Amino acid sequence: MKPSQSEPPDGIRRITISMPEETFQLLDRLVNQRGFDSRSQAMAEMVHQQAAEHLSKIGTEIMAGALTLIYDESKSALLRDLARICREHVAEVISAQHVLLEDEHVLEVILMQGPARTLRDISNQLVTCKGVKRAHLTLTPHLIPQLHSKEK
Numbered sequence: 558m559k560p561s562q563s564e565p566p567d568g569i570r571r572i573t574i575s576m577p578e579e580t581f582q583l584l585d586r587l588v589n590q591r592g593f594d595s596r597s598q599a600m601a602e603m604v605h606q607q608a609a610e611h612l613s614k615i616g617t618e619i620m621a622g623a624l625t626l627i628y629d630e631s632k633s634a635l636l637r638d639l640a641r642i643c644r645e646h647v648a649e650v651i652s653a654q655h656v657l658l659e660d661e662h663v664l665e666v667i668l669m670q671g672p673a674r675t676l677r678d679i680s681n682q683l684v685t686c687k688g689v690k691r692a693h694l695t696l697t698p699h700l701i702p703q704l705h706s707k708e709k
Contacts, residue, residue: 574600584596584599584600587599608698609696609697609698610696612673612696612698614673615673616672616673616674616677617672617673617674618672618673618698619670619671619672619673619700620670620671620672620673620676620696620697620698620700621668621669621670621696621697621698621699621700621701622668622669622670622673622676622680622694622695622696622697623666623667623668623669623694623695624666624667624669624676624679624680624683624692624693624694624695625664625665625666625691625692625693625694625695626639626663626664626665626666626667626683626684626689626691626692627658627662627663627664627665627689627690627691627692628662628663628665628686628688628689628690629660629661629662629663629688629690630661630662630663630688631661631688632687632688634687635686635687635688635689638686638687639665639683639686642679642682642683642686643667643683646669646671646675646679648671649669649670649671649675649676649679650667650668650669650679651668651669651670651701652667652668653665653666653667653668654666662690667683670700670701673696676694676696677694680692680694
């Protein structure tokens with residue numbers, strides 16, 4: 558792929574892609590059903606998601622993340638264990654928000670930033686605590702600038 562002679566003034570690059578008809582039809586359905594303004598917007602979002610997933614697997618890339626947990630707070634040691642793990646990783650754990658659900662369950666969202674491998678390790682430690690029912694980690698290469706800056 559040849560780089561263009563000059564950077565476009567709005568930071569947008571134009572590319573042309575080819576795909577099988579079936580994939581094209583799926584793309585149009587996705588654009589319509591999800592409410593994207595254009596195919597370009599949908600493709601840019603998909604590429605961004607795949608890039609973030611790839612970078613998170615490498616493990617050394619600094620990333621921001623949100624870990625969503627659902628747990629049963631009636632488990633006697635659970636709250637203490639969750640707090641201990643978060644304190645052990647105070648450099649990466651930024652904040653936590655929890656919402657009380659029915660039947661002594663809690664939905665908690667923990668915001669983190671640091672090397673992807675470290676964020677996955679923290680998530681694994683938290684999810685294995687007795688009483689945690691579900692967990693989902695979402696990572697992005699977009700950072701909270703004042704916490705960790707990308708090395709230039």
